[in-house]
Amino acid sequence: MPFVTVTVKKPKPAEFKHAILDSVHDALVAAGVPPTDRFQRVFELDADDFRYDPRYPDLESDRGDDFALIEILWSVGRSVKIKRKVLADLIGGLARHGINGEHVMVVFKETAWENWSFSGGRILHA
Structure with missing residues (x-):
């Protein structure tokens, strides 16, 4: 039951947003989330409304205008192992779309x- 929020600096083309959303969903499904359990949203903010440090904590190059903040809200109980799998699959999916x-x-x-x-x-589930 993940609920995914992606925040990016505007404007972003639909292809960029779809690539992120699809990569997140594919990674979650690979970790056991049902394929039909897809609830996602994208916030596109003006530069004045979306601030982030370009290199925190130890990046070798600055985050640019394509920086994306992905929040995954889900039920408790996933292990660190599952979270690492989601991250690895997500980063791999983004790379296939040319996203750093x-x-x-x-x-x-x-x-x-x-x-x-x-x-x-x-x-x-109560």
């Missing part, structure tokens, strides 16, 4: 199962 994984930041956020209601006010 060094300029992508990923944040995993975890929430309890009872915090999800997909429709009708029903909590499926």
Whole structure:
């Protein structure tokens, strides 16, 4: 039940956004998420509304205008091993689309199962 948010500096072509969203989804599916469990959004912000350090913590080259912040909100319980697999598959997918994984930041956020209601006010996993 991941909910994915991608934040980028505008403007970005549809192909760029689709490449990121598809790469994230493919990595999640490879880690066991059902293929139909796809809930994603993209925020495109003006430069004044999206600030980030060009090299933190130890990049060899500056993050440019194609920097992407990917937040993956999902239920608790995934191991570090699974998170590393998602990251490796994601970075590999981005590379196949010509996107530099060094300029992508990923944040995993975890929430309890009872915090999800997909429709009708029903909590499926409580």
